[in-house]
Amino acid sequence: MKAAIPVWIAFVPSSVAWGIAAQAHGLTLDEIILMSAWVYSGPAQFAVLLPLAEGKSAATVLIAGVLMNLRFLPMSTALAPYFRGVKRLPLVTASHVVSASSFIVPYLQYQKEREASNGRSVADGYGNLGFFVGVGATSFLVWVAGTAAGFAIALGFPPGFEEALKFILPGYFAGLLVAEMKGWTMPLICLASIVTAIPGAMLNPGWGWLATAALIAILGWSFERWRSHA
Amino acid sequence: MAFSRIELIFILGLSALALRALPQLFLVGKNFPESWDRFLRYLSYALLCGLISVTLFMSGARFEARAAPYRGIALAVTIAIAYKTKSAVTGMLVGTVLVLVFSWLR
Numbered sequence: 001m002k003a004a005i006p007v008w009i010a011f012v013p014s015s016v017a018w019g020i021a022a023q024a025h026g027l028t029l030d031e032i033i034l035m036s037a038w039v040y041s042g043p044a045q046f047a048v049l050l051p052l053a054e055g056k057s058a059a060t061v062l063i064a065g066v067l068m069n070l071r072f073l074p075m076s077t078a079l080a081p082y083f084r085g086v087k088r089l090p091l092v093t094a095s096h097v098v099s100a101s102s103f104i105v106p107y108l109q110y111q112k113e114r115e116a117s118n119g120r121s122v123a124d125g126y127g128n129l130g131f132f133v134g135v136g137a138t139s140f141l142v143w144v145a146g147t148a149a150g151f152a153i154a155l156g157f158p159p160g161f162e163e164a165l166k167f168i169l170p171g172y173f174a175g176l177l178v179a180e181m182k183g184w185t186m187p188l189i190c191l192a193s194i195v196t197a198i199p200g201a202m203l204n205p206g207w208g209w210l211a212t213a214a215l216i217a218i219l220g221w222s223f224e225r226w227r228s229h230a
Numbered sequence: 231m232a233f234s235r236i237e238l239i240f241i242l243g244l245s246a247l248a249l250r251a252l253p254q255l256f257l258v259g260k261n262f263p264e265s266w267d268r269f270l271r272y273l274s275y276a277l278l279c280g281l282i283s284v285t286l287f288m289s290g291a292r293f294e295a296r297a298a299p300y301r302g303i304a305l306a307v308t309i310a311i312a313y314k315t316k317s318a319v320t321g322m323l324v325g326t327v328l329v330l331v332f333s334w335l336r
C-alpha cells in the first residue's frame with residue numbers, strides 16, 4: 001500500500017482539476033462520476049470533455065477517447081507476463097485499473113524483483129496481481145473521489161471565474177507534458193501540434209485537430225526512425 | 231444514430247476496458263514492439279497538445295482572436311513555471327491566476 005502513496009498524491013490535483021473543468025463545461029455530477037469510474041483515464045476524459053460538452057458527433061467523441069486510450073495496449077502488454085497463471089475473470093477485472101501512474105509503480109517493482117532473482121521471471125502471478133490491485137484500486141478510488149470533490153469545489157466559485165476554471169485542465173496537462181519532456185522530438189511534436197491544431201479546427205471543428213495531431217505524431221515518429229536508421 | 235452523453239460515456243468505458251484487458255487475455259508472453267510503443271506515446275502527446283490549443287484558442291470553428299494573446303501568455307507562463315519547478319500543479323496555479331487577472335482587466 002505504501003508504494004501507492006505517490007500515485008495518490010499525483011492523482012489528487014489532476015482529478016480535482018478534471019472535476020472542476022467538467023463542471024465548468026456543464027457535465028452533471030452523475031456523468032462526471034460515471035466517466036471517472038468507468039473510463040478512468042485522465043487524458044481521454046480531457047480529450048472528450050470539449051466534444052461531449054459541445055454536443056459533437058458520437059464518432060468524434062469516441063475516436064478522440066480511443067486514440068488517447070491506445071497507450072493502454074503497451075502498458076497492459078508489459079504487465080501481462082507477470083500475471084501468468086491467473087484466471088481470466090480476475091485478470092479482466094483488475095485490468096480496469098491500468099493507468100499510466102498505476103502501471104509504472106508495479107511494473108518497476110516486478111522488474112526489481114526479477115533482477116534480484118538474477119533474471120529469472122517471478123512466477124507468483126497472484127502475488128503480483130495482488131500488488132498491482134493494491135496500487136491500482138486505491139488510486140482508482142482517489143481518482144473518482146477527487147473528481148467529485150472537483151465538481152463540488154467548482155460549484156462554490158462565484159460568477160466571473162469561468163475563464164480561469166476553463167484554463168485549469170489545459171494548464172495542468174501543459175504543465176504535466178513539459179515536466180515529463182526529454183530530448184527534442186517530444187517538444188517539437190507538441191509545438192507543431194499546438195500550432196497546426198488551430199487551422200485544423202478552422203477547417204473542421206470536429207475532426208481537424210484530431211487529424212493534424214495524428215499527422216504530426218506520424219511525421220515525428222517517421223522522422224525519428226529515419227534518423228536512427230541513417 | 232444519436233447517443234446520449236451517458237451512452238457515449240458507457241461506450242467509451244467499454245472501449246477503454248477492451249484496450250486494457252485484451253493484452254492480458256491474448257498477449258501473455260509477447261512483446262509490444264518498442265517503436266510502436268513510442269508512436270503511441272507521440273500520438274497521445276500530439277493529441278493532448280492539439281486539444282490544449284483548441285480548448286484555449288478556438289470556439290467551434292472560430293479563432294478567439296481577442297482572448298488568444300492573453301491565454302497564450304498564460305500558457306507560456308504555465309509551461310515556463312512547470313519546466314523550471316518540475317511541478318505541473320505550480321505551473322497550472324500560476325497560469326490560472328494570470329488568466330483570471332487578464333479576464334478582469336479586459
